Amino acid sequence: MIDVNAHILLIYTGGTIGMVENPVTGSLEPFDFAHLNSHLPELQRFRFHVDHIVFDPVIDSSEITPEHWKKIVRTIEYNYHKYDGFVILHGTDTMAYTASALSFMIENLQKPVVLTGAQLPIGKLRTDAKENLITALEIAADKDVLGNPIVPEVCIFFQNDLLRGNRTTKVNADNFNAFKSYNYPNLGKSGIQIRYDKKVIHQPDYDKKTIFHYQLDTRIATLKLFPGINRQTVETILGLKNIKAIILETYGSGNAPLSPWFIRLVRETVKKGVVIVNITQCNTGMVDMHRYETGRELLKAGVVSGFDATFETAIAKLMFLVGHKYVKEDIQIRMRVPLIGEITRVEDRMNETI
Ligand code: ASP
Numbered sequence: 001m002i003d004v005n006a007h008i009l010l011i012y013t014g015g016t017i018g019m020v021e022n023p024v025t026g027s028l029e030p031f032d033f034a035h036l037n038s039h040l041p042e043l044q045r046f047r048f049h050v051d052h053i054v055f056d057p058v059i060d061s062s063e064i065t066p067e068h069w070k071k072i073v074r075t076i077e078y079n080y081h082k083y084d085g086f087v088i089l090h091g092t093d094t095m096a097y098t099a100s101a102l103s104f105m106i107e108n109l110q111k112p113v114v115l116t117g118a119q120l121p122i123g124k125l126r127t128d129a130k131e132n133l134i135t136a137l138e139i140a141a142d143k144d145v146l147g148n149p150i151v152p153e154v155c156i157f158f159q160n161d162l163l164r165g166n167r168t169t170k171v172n173a174d175n176f177n178a179f180k181s182y183n184y185p186n187l188g189k190s191g192i193q194i195r196y197d198k199k200v201i202h203q204p205d206y207d208k209k210t211i212f213h214y215q216l217d218t219r220i221a222t223l224k225l226f227p228g229i230n231r232q233t234v235e236t237i238l239g240l241k242n243i244k245a246i247i248l249e250t251y252g253s254g255n256a257p258l259s260p261w262f263i264r265l266v267r268e269t270v271k272k273g274v275v276i277v278n279i280t281q282c283n284t285g286m287v288d289m290h291r292y293e294t295g296r297e298l299l300k301a302g303v304v305s306g307f308d309a310t311f312e313t314a315i316a317k318l319m320f321l322v323g324h325k326y327v328k329e330d331i332q333i334r335m336r337v338p339l340i341g342e343i344t345r346v347e348d349r350m351n352e353t354i
Contacts, residue, residue: 001142001143001144001145002047002048002138002141002142002143003048003084003141003142003143003147004047004048005048005049006048006049006084006085006140006141006143007048007049007050007051007082007083007084008048008049008050008051008083008084008085008086008087008137008140008141009050009051009052009053009075009076009079009082009083009085009086009087010050010051010052010053010086010087010089010137011052011053011055011072011075011076011086011087011088011089012033012052012053012054012055012058012089013055013058013059013061013064013068013072013088013089013090013091014030014055014057014058014059014060014061014063014089014090014091015058015060015061015089015090015091015092015093015095015117015118016028016091016092016117016118016119016120016121016129017089017090017091017116017117017118017121017122017129017132017133018030018031018033018058018089018121018122019031019121019122019123020039020121020122020123021121021123021124028121028123030058031122031123033052033054036052039122039123040122040130040133040134042130042134046137046138046141048137048141050137051083053075055068055071059091060091060093061090061091061092061093061094061095061098061117062091062093062094064091064094064097064098066101066216066218066319068098069098069101069102069105069216070105070214070216072088072098072102073102073105073106073212073213073214074212074214076106076113076212077212080111080210083111084111084112084140084141084143084149085111085112085113085114085139085140085141085149086111086112086113086114086140087114087115087116087133087136087137087140088113088114088115088116089115089116089117089133090115090116090117091117092117092118092119092158092170092178092179093170095115095117095156095168095170095179096156096165096168096169096170096179096310096312097312097315097316098115099115099154099155099156099165099166099168099312100165100166100168100310100312100313100315100316100317100342101216101316101319101320102115102154102165103153103154103164103165103166103313103316103340103341103342104166104213104316104317104320104339104340104342105212105213105214105216105320106154106210106211106212106213107210107211107212107213107340108204108205108208108209108210108211109152109153109154109204109210110149110152110204110206110210111149111152112139112140112142112149112150112151112152112153112155113153113154113155113165114136114139114140114151114155114156114157115136115154115155115156115157115165116132116133116135116136116156116157116158117129117132117158118132118133119174119175119176119178128159128176131159132157132158132159135157135190135194136157138194139151139155139157139162139188139194142194142196148206150196150198150201151187151188151196151201152201152202152203152204153165153187153201153202153340153341154166155187156168156179157190158177158178158179159176159177159178159179160177160189160190160191161177161179161180161181161186161189162186162187162188162189162190162194162196163179163180163181163184163186163187164181164184164187164200164202164341166310166312166313166316166340166341166342167181167182167183167184167310167313167341167342168180168181168310168312169181169182169283169310169311169312180283182283182284182310183284183285183286183308183310183344184200184341184344185197185200186200187200187201188201202340202341213320213323213324215320215323215324215325216319216320216323217244217319217322217323218319219242219243219244219245219322220243220244220245220246220247220315220318220319220322221237221240221243221245221246221247222237222246222247222248222249222311222315223237223238223246223247223248223249224249224281225248225249225250225251225256225257225281231261231262234262234265235265238265238266238268238269238274239269243274244273244274244275244318244322244331245274245275245276245277245318245321245322245331246269246274246275246276246277247276247277247279247306247311247314247315247318248266248276248277248278248279248298248303249279249280249281249311250278250279250280250281250287250295250298251280251281251282252280252282252292253280253285253286253287253288253289253291253292253295254278254280254287254288254289254291254295254298254305255292255294255295255298256294256295256297256298257294258293258294258297263297263298263301266298266301266302266303267300267301267302270301270302270303271302273328274328275304275318275328275331275332275335276301276302276303276304277303277304277305277306277314277318277335278295278298278303278304278305278306279306279309279311279314280306285308286305286307286308286344287305287306287307287308288305289303289305304332304335304336305335305336306335306343307336307343307344308343308344309342309343310342313342313343317334317335317339317342318331318335321334321335
């Protein structure tokens with residue numbers, strides 16, 4: 001049920017959604033949010049209140065850094081008590097990274113934070129922007145009979161799909177259905193009505209405070225395996241100075257070559273104090289290093305399972321954990337535990353032993 005008294009804050013960070021075509025030159029330019037109502041007259045038909053903040057400068061989301069994530073979180077923290085929900089307009093390219101990062105940075109979030117964007121600018125005739133923005137605003141204003149928000153989590157709404165932010169990946173550079181959550185069900189679907197799947201939506205503890213975190217550390221690297229990857233490449237990446245964690249992108253259920261030089265390099269890197277997290281190159285399913293000898297060797301070398309985490313979420317979670325200055329062992333433990341629904345809890349894999 002939409003709360004007619006709701007106040008929603010719209011935060012425009014950049015991306016295609018906020019562009020209009022210059023009628024004279026034909027080029028795309030960021031549109032002036034002061035004229036939001038003229039580009040989106042539908043806004044006046046909402047019964048609830050929408051304020052907006054525009055980042056200066058607005059950016060293509062390929063330019064996003066953890067500093068922008070902090071700026072978004074600061075904006076939310078500063079306005080947290082004044083608004084019932086937040087809609088963030090963001091370029092689609094890195095939206096899944098931002099959504100993942102925000103989910104860790106805002107602990108015990110009690111209000112909707114809905115990210116959306118568009119494949120075509122709001123000023124284009126066939127745009128998907130209006131649909132995405134209008135529905136995202138409605139989701140942010142939706143409450144249950146007790147007056148609690150229906151979706152008090154960081155989520156992405158895009159072309160009918162409401163997805164958990166830290167489970168989402170951009171899958172399509174052309175089509176309107178640009179995002180997917182492979183390993184977690186949709187939180188909702190919009191059609192004639194918005195239908196929520198309440199049993200899969202996270203519920204916060206309303207008796208506890210919301211805590212905003214700003215510690216992020218980018219000393220993270222990634223090594224993507226491919227058949228024939230040469231020793232020098234592996235040595236260079238695993239040997240990088242001043243790196244705290246490395247994501248190893250493996251095959252299938254978390255498998256890697258058994259070559260002694262490879263396993264030795266992995267083992268030595270972990271011994272040096274670097275956390276190595278195993279993320280599969282498959283979209284669906286999860287890492288299970290017990291299944292094959294090629295996985296067991298990684299486990300023995302000290303690699304920690306990323307289970308069914310997306311690459312985006314693994315990056316954001318590592319930045320968050322390294323930023324909090326946890327020691328290697330603590331990071332390894334926390335990578336195996338869902339902090340905010342980013343991995344599937346598999347009880348019998350929690351105490352992973354050799
Ligand atoms: N390059 C743009 C961005 O991510 C694409 C988009 O907005 O969809 O900012």
